[in-house]
Amino acid sequence: MSLLQTRQNYFQRWAAKRSPRADQVVLQHRTIYVFPSKQGLAFLFTVLLIWILGTNYQNNLILGLSFFLTSLMLVSVIHAFKNLLGLRFTPEARQHAAVGELAPFDIQISAVYGFAHHGLLLSLDDEKPVRADLIAGKPAQVRLNTSARHRGWLKLPRILLKSYFPFGLIRAWAYIELNHRALIFPRPIACDQPPLGTGQGENGIYVSAQRGDEFQGFQIYQPGSPLSQIAWKQYARGAGMHLKDYRALQSEHYWLDWQALNVHDTELALSNLSYWVNHFSDNNVEFGLRLPNLTIEIGAGDVHRLNALTALALFGWASE
DSSP: OOOOOOHHHHHHHHHHSSSSOOOSSSGGGGEEEEOOOHHHHHHHHHHHHHHHHHHHHHHHHHHHHHHHHHHHHHHHHHHHHHTTTEEEEESSSSOEEEESSSEEEEEEEEESSSEEEEEEEEEEEESOEEEEEOOOOOEEEEEEEEOSSEEEEEOOOOOOEEEETTTTTTEEEEEEOBBBBEEOOOOOOSSSOOOOOOOOOOOOOOOOOSSSSSEEEEEEEEETOOOGBOHHHHHHHHHHHOEEEEOOOEEEOOEEEGGGGGGSSSSHHHHHHHHHHHHHHHTOOOOEETTTEEEHHHHHHHHHHHHHHHHHHTOOOOOO
C-alpha cells in the first residue's frame, strides 16, 4: 500500500469518528473540510508568480494585484465553508430493488439557518454525483443510487458531499452517514413450471379476496366507504349502516411452495419464487406463499406482492 493510500485511509477513519452514523445529520464546523481545488492550486501558483514579479521590479500596481487576488482566495474559503454549514440531511421513505439493480435512497436536504446553498454534489461509491441547489427556506429531495449485490437490507453507504462554490477555487466537502436502508429482493429467475404445493382449489369454487359481482352478504360499515356499497334498504328498516359485500369467484388458486423446489441452492430457489410472485401479480392471479416457518395467505395486488417479496428478501435473516 502506498504512502498516499495509507494517509487517505487514516483520514477516512479519523473523519468517521468525527461524524458517526445517525438518524439525522447536521453539518457543523468540525465536520466540514476545505482545501484548494486543482484550479485553486494553479490560482495560488499564479498569485505567487505575480507577487515575485512585483517584488522584483518594486511595482506597487503588480503587488496590489497579487494582494487583491490573495484576498479573493480567502473570501472563497469563507463562502465555500458557509455553503455547507447548517445543512440538514434526513432519510425519506424506504425504497426497494432487486439484486443486480440500482438501489435508490431518498434523502431530504434542508437548511438550518435558512439561507440558500448552491452547487451541492452528492455521490455514493463510484456513482455519478447528483447536483442539488437549495432555495432559501425551501428543502430539496435527492435520490442517490448504489448497486444492489445481495438480497436483504442494504445499508446506505457513506455519502460524499462536495462543492466548488463560489469560484471553483476551493473544494469544500463533508462525509454524511445516515441510518437509512433499502430492501433488496432476490433477482427474478424464471423456471419452467411454478413450484406449486397442495391445496390449489381443484375441488370447488374459491372465493377471491378481490371485489367482484357475486353477492356474499353484509359487512359492518367502515367510515369513508363508497356510498354505492351502502345497504340503504337495511338502513331504512332501522338495521343500521352496513356495506354490501361482493366478491369475485375463481375456479382455482395457487400456492407457491418452498417444498416444491430444489432447495440445494437457496438463492436460486428464492429467485425462482420471486419470478413467479411477479408473474402472478402482473397477471392479477391470486396466490399464497409457503416458506419454512412462514405462510402468506392467498391474496393479490401490490401490497400482497410487496409482502411476498419482502418475505423472500429476508428469508434466513435473524431479524429485520
